[in-house]
Amino acid sequence: MGIVVLTMKASVIEMFLVLLVTGIQSNEEMTKKMKRPKFTVPQISCDVRAGKITNVEFIVKCPPGCQDPRYHVYGTDVYASYSSVCGAAVHSGVLDNSGGKILVRKVAGQSGYKGSYSNGVRSLSLPRWRESFVVSGETARADQSPSGPETAAQPVTVTQVPGTTAVEATHTTLPKPSPSADSTASGLRPQPAGQRSKGLGFVPKEELSTQSLEPASQGDPSCKVDLSFLIDGSSSVGKRRFRIQKQFLTDVAQTLDIGPAGPLMGVVQYGDNPATQFNLKTHMNSQDVKAAIEKISQRGGLSNTGRAISFVTKNFFSKFNGNRGGAPNVAVVMVDGWPTDKVEEASRFARESGINIFFITIEGASENEKQYVLEPNFANKAVCRTNGFYSLTVQNWFSLHKTVQPLVKRVCDTDRLACSKTCLNSADIGFVIDGSSSVGTSNFRTVLQFVANLSREFEISDTDTRIGAMQYTYEQRLEFGFDEYSTKSDVLNAIKRVGYWSGGTSTGAAINYALEQLFKKSKPNKRKLMILITDGRSYDDIRIPAMLAHHKGVITYAIGVAWAAQDELDIIATHPARDHAFFVDEFDNLYKVVPKVIQNICTEFNSQPRN
Numbered sequence: 094m095g096i097v098v099l100t101m102k103a104s105v106i107e108m109f110l111v112l113l114v115t116g117i118q119s120n121e122e123m124t125k126k127m128k129r130p131k132f133t134v135p136q137i138s139c140d141v142r143a144g145k146i147t148n149v150e151f152i153v154k155c156p157p158g159c160q161d162p163r164y165h166v167y168g169t170d171v172y173a174s175y176s177s178v179c180g181a182a183v184h185s186g187v188l189d190n191s192g193g194k195i196l197v198r199k200v201a202g203q204s205g206y207k208g209s210y211s212n213g214v215r216s217l218s219l220p221r222w223r224e225s226f227v228v229s230g231e232t233a234r235a236d237q238s239p240s241g242p243e244t245a246a247q248p249v250t251v252t253q254v255p256g257t258t259a260v261e262a263t264h265t266t267l268p269k270p271s272p273s274a275d276s277t278a279s280g281l282r283p284q285p286a287g288q289r290s291k292g293l294g295f296v297p298k299e300e301l302s303t304q305s306l307e308p309a310s311q312g313d314p315s316c317k318v319d320l321s322f323l324i325d326g327s328s329s330v331g332k333r334r335f336r337i338q339k340q341f342l343t344d345v346a347q348t349l350d351i352g353p354a355g356p357l358m359g360v361v362q363y364g365d366n367p368a369t370q371f372n373l374k375t376h377m378n379s380q381d382v383k384a385a386i387e388k389i390s391q392r393g394g395l396s397n398t399g400r401a402i403s404f405v406t407k408n409f410f411s412k413f414n415g416n417r418g419g420a421p422n423v424a425v426v427m428v429d430g431w432p433t434d435k436v437e438e439a440s441r442f443a444r445e446s447g448i449n450i451f452f453i454t455i456e457g458a459s460e461n462e463k464q465y466v467l468e469p470n471f472a473n474k475a476v477c478r479t480n481g482f483y484s485l486t487v488q489n490w491f492s493l494h495k496t497v498q499p500l501v502k503r504v505c506d507t508d509r510l511a512c513s514k515t516c517l518n519s520a521d522i523g524f525v526i527d528g529s530s531s532v533g534t535s536n537f538r539t540v541l542q543f544v545a546n547l548s549r550e551f552e553i554s555d556t557d558t559r560i561g562a563m564q565y566t567y568e569q570r571l572e573f574g575f576d577e578y579s580t581k582s583d584v585l586n587a588i589k590r591v592g593y594w595s596g597g598t599s600t601g602a603a604i605n606y607a608l609e610q611l612f613k614k615s616k617p618n619k620r621k622l623m624i625l626i627t628d629g630r631s632y633d634d635i636r637i638p639a640m641l642a643h644h645k646g647v648i649t650y651a652i653g654v655a656w657a658a659q660d661e662l663d664i665i666a667t668h669p670a671r672d673h674a675f676f677v678d679e680f681d682n683l684y685k686v687v688p689k690v691i692q693n694i695c696t697e698f699n700s701q702p703r704n
């Protein structure tokens with residue numbers, strides 16, 4: 094929750110910065126403009142190089158006639174930023190010689206660019222460059238950004254091209270490659286403009302800078318995730334495709350800006366059995382990871398993907414192997430064709446341990462091969478949501494490189510790694526409500542409000558947090574079980590409907606009843622939380638029931654009001670009592686306990702070895 098809010102704030106600030114620097118809009122117009130940017134697409138000349146434009150993502154209009162060999166282009170599909178933007182667009186087939194609008198996205202520098210002849214343009218090779226870009230059709234934005242409209246270009250910041258840049262057309266000598274390997278590790282991953290380019294537009298001679306020896310990157314802080322790549326080393330992949338797979342990993346590593354404050358990445362290769370090639374803390378920057386990937390040799394055997402996922406759940410994401418705890422755990426599973434074992438069970442277990450699974454299926458089963466697939470629809474069974482966000486299918490190995498950008502964008506979209514367990518979406522919470530006569534009708538309403546206010550803080554669904562409630566006096570009754578309501582509004586309504594019972598206070602019997610009637614139906618991998626609210630001393634013994642609850646792994650919070658006995662609260666509460674027992678002198682002060690309980694639940698959750 095906190096992280097979500099922070100990220101949101103950061104992006105809002107970012108937008109403000111962009112607008113402040115460009116200084117073209119008044120505050121009032123701003124929100125409107127951000128939602129539906131109205132802009133005129135700037136036209137650039139054929140000789141403008143991508144390195145001249147500091148925006149990470151932008152839309153420009155190319156004039157006709159950029160197919161000319163005067164406008165040098167370096168690379169294929171991914172171009173060095175020293176290339177002519179429009180020339181590269183023609184080379185990649187996005188434009189023809191009659192010009193038009195294109196969408197340009199900056200990506201990380203590469204260690205080499207291959208020249209090729211395509212669409213009437215010969216592009217050149219270049220050993221290394223600090224920054225690259227990719228071009229797509231302006232109208233293709235929706236297809237290009239599978240994670241939603243938030244990834245659309247921010248054309249607001251594209252400033253007009255100064256006429257003087259035409260001078261650059263005379264620079265036709267091969268540029269000196271940047272001498273520093275480190276400079277390629279800065280990993281310009283596509284992201285909203287403004288983070289790196291404060292709307293400055295063009296920086297003259299930027300690409301001629303030979304600055305070197307930048308300090309090792311700390312990593313991209315907006316993509317702080319712990320990543321495990323499960324690569325398919327089975328015999329069916331073949332040598333050539335295995336090399337493509339390694340190239341893919343390298344591209345991903347380069348696009349991610351790996352570092353201790355950003356993403357960390359490890360690789361597990363599987364065949365018959367899985368083995369860790371290197372773990373999260375073995376290599377802490379993109380260059381080292383890349384070098385390590387190059388050394389990987391193929392294992393051979395079957396594609397036992399399920400076994401590999403289990404292995405990753407049990408071994409890979411341990412603290413010892415570099416799991417940072419505060420970063421979401423992500424496993425990217427690559428499968429050639431289909432797995433030779435089952436993945437559903439292993440994946441469910443992984444997800445319930447807080448691992449976000451992404452599935453990349455390459456050359457999946459064709460219609461007449463489907464009969465050989467052990468587990469139909471395996472990818473959907475492995476991921477937490479079947480909306481397509483978590484599974485990617487790639488027609489053939491040779492087009493795998495197109496998946497680099499979409500994948501990186503998705504694994505870095507930490508807000509959407511919601512399938513992972515968090516303190517707010519992973520528990521079965523049972524409320525045990527004292528309905529004794531001493532409470533009184535009006536205070537009972539306050540207690541229900543308290544229960545509702547606590548519940549409201551959680552993400553409620555049958556796969557996230559579930560809520561149950563019981564009321565007790567001398568007797569006990571189940572108000573609703575965990576499986577009864579699966580939306581927040583249904584739960585809140587059900588709480589409202591709880592009727593005040595009135596009677597004695599048998600707290601011990603109530604705890605026993607909660608264990609039997611509520612928590613017995615808790616799911617095995619969920620955290621069991623009991624929140625007991627009472628206003629007086631119990632008529633029966635609470636020691637044994639409390640011990641039983643603790644013994645069964647039910648984390649128990651005891652909230653006492655007015656005449657509640659502190660010594661009893663301390664016994665009911667999970668140890669240490671100071672974190673699990675709360676007392677307020679009157680019902681009207683109950684609201685103060687809400688943030689304390691939530692905070693404790695989350696602190697305790699985050700101190701678990703894995704999240």
Ligand SMILES: *[C@@H]1O[C@H](CO)[C@@H](O)[C@H](O)[C@H]1NC(C)=O
Pocket residue numbers: 539540542543546683684685687
């Ligand atoms: C519940 O939340 C409402 C709205 O924020 C607040 O007015 C009320 O005091 C809270 N009550 C309790 C008992 O937490």
